[in-house]
Amino acid sequence: MDASIVPRRGETETHLRLKRLALIWAQANGYSLCAAEVSLPQSRYRADVAAYQPQSGQAGVTAIFECKQALADLRRDNCCSEATHERLRSVSRRREVLEKHLRIHYPTLRTGDSLFPEYDSHDFSAIGHHSYSRVLREFTALQNRLNGGRKFECVVRYHCANLFFLVLPDELFCDWEIPLGWGVLVEEKNGSLALARKPAWHDNGAETRLRFLQRIASAGTRQFNRALGITRKEIVSAAKLAGVALPGRD
Structure with missing residues (x-):
């Protein structure tokens, strides 16, 4: 059963659509492990979409996607x-x-x-x-x-991921408005995303990438729980019956 993306309170249809397109683009480009609304390691920020691309015999590639529907929204974090x-x-x-x-x-x-x-x-x-x-x-x-308003700068400085993408409506893309080192995916008229600017590579350690992957898994689990109506109370009750001590919440 597929879990739909649960919109945040106050989230617009446009922002939700861009987030959905980012998830599709990421998976189509080899990022097979993805989730929306992921709390990032080493920072207080949350990514609209976080993705992980497995690599044979080595740590995978991590990517963050930030969706912006209006110029004011873009400038606020830049x-x-x-x-x-x-x-x-x-x-x-x-x-x-x-x-x-x-x-x-x-x-x-x-x-x-x-x-x-x-x-x-x-x-x-x-x-x-x-x-x-x-x-x-x-x-x-x-x-x-x-x-x-320093989200874009901070997530790069803290080495939260290897690649960073902005996801924008086509009419919003202006090269001078884009933070240094970020790639850009623009929404085309056919409803897909196109790479308008390539991102720069930002190196980080294997441990950081593992924590990033764990955050994706945690966010994905929460999203499935919401979609399937599974509550924290049910999980705690089941754990008690099984004699399992649950770890602290992520």
């Missing part, structure tokens, strides 16, 4: 920390200069929240200064990107 840090430093300096001048020209912005005047904070938002508001918005956005 933060280059070095460039973003540099931009953040520049914006921070600009913010400090503006605040220095605003303190001089608008002394009434003091909030009086300290016993010592030199430590009083200032409510710069009270005057609606256009340039300051724009700088503050960019400063906040850059901080948010550094805190949560």
